[in-house]
Ligand code: GDP
């Protein structure tokens with residue numbers, strides 16, 4: 001689970017400028033996803049050997065009618081509830097303002113680690129230090145003079161931020177060690193890996209015993225809490241808090257067909273504190289956080305009020321995070337019994353959410369309980385597909401079949417050749433393909449291979465393909 005670092009501060013202090021600078025350290029994306037990549041306010045980045053998600057809370061400014069202070073307060077609240085470390089940005093040229101004080105009060109009460117960035121200090125002169133010193137008055141501890149625009153001081157500040165992150169768990173350390181060993185082994189063995197076939201990596205836990213984590217995401221009011229309650233009513237609740245896993249009361253556990261399922265209701269995240277009014281974008285941060293630790297995301301939308309842009313954004317995050325996805329069209333009781341109507345809705349939705357075309361769609365009524373069990377059934381099914389391991393011999397048979405029926409295209413000076421395919425990871429299933437021209441594989445061909453993999457192994461979850469050069 002990647003820790004969240006929120007960038008907070010009143011408008012115009014330089015939050016976006018800092019955010020854009022930090023985003024340069026982002027972890028490479030597999031592909032661009034429409035609806036997410038454009039106009040985005042969070043990135044996964046790497047600093048000091050730690051992966052973290054940075055969020056520009058300035059990007060989540062609610063409606064115009066709110067007063068400036070109210071906006072700032074809400075952003076701060078959001079950050080306080082969801083984040084591991086907060087970067088509080090101030091404008092050192094403007095000096096300490098009442099709005100800064102206001103935000104600082106919230107942050108102090110939160111008890112979360114904060115670093116203060118005294119921004120717009122573009123030179124390293126003595127007076128810079130003097131400007132920054134003023135912000136010690138906020139009583140938040142460390143103050144870092146920075147220039148977000150020129151990058152001055154940002155590295156030093158980020159070292160401290162990383163130092164304040166929750167330490168890696170023993171499991172995470174172990175997983176890292178394994179990943180490193182695997183990388184080294186792969187480098188040594190090179191192409192032989194494909195021929196030898198079998199994957200050495202053993203699953204950390206027996207799959208059957210591992211609980212399935214399901215995040216219930218969606219805009220406010222689509223029926224998330226109603227759905228969770230319906231599911232819990234139907235399947236006896238085992239425990240509302242599971243010791244050892246998390247103490248978060250928004251997690252509920254149930255058993256379904258002898259499998260342990262943990263539901264995270266992101267509506268609960270928002271409701272823990274009373275917030276003056278509903279902020280649409282809250283669901284994005286809550287969803288991000290919940291998805292970080294889930295296998296499956298259940299995305300609810302309101303059949304009576306489709307908001308394609310917002311829904312697509314959440315679906316895009318699920319795809320980008322590589323989570324299995326169930327799309328739920330809720331409140332169907334208010335629409336119609338007509339099957340044809342459902343098919344039309346489904347086709348429109350499939351078109352709007354093309355980039356997650358693999359995700360199953362269910363029409364439910366959380367209120368009446370219609371089809372709610374289907375959601376659970378799909379979530380469990382997808383969780384298994386999410387951790388599926390394809391046998392290597394079968395993969396290579398598939399590859400030869402692909403080559404025969406659909407030869408690789410000619411790229412540049414010569415034909416593209418594909419040699420072997422092996423599964424190198426799960427959750428999501430990740431396949432490595434050895435080729436003579438890894439950087440020249442056309443998107444069409446990638447899509448074709450992905451679709452063949454889906455068909456052959458019946459995988460309705462996101463897949464990742466890696467192309468590697470034959471040594
Ligand atoms: P936000 O509203 O907090 O996201 O602030 P922006 O990132 O949009 O920045 C507000 C203004 O401050 C812009 O005109 C930036 O160019 C400027 N700015 C941001 N960082 C710096 C900096 O380090 N030095 C200077 N001189 N200006 C900056």
Ligand code: GDP
Pocket residue numbers: 218219220221222223224225226227267330331332333334364365366367368
């Ligand atoms: P959340 O904000 O996503 O958790 O949404 P809630 O579960 O609080 O539901 C918002 C409103 O929609 C409530 O008034 C629910 O009773 C209503 N609602 C939820 N699911 C359904 C449904 O399937 N059909 C109908 N007609 N109303 C629903």
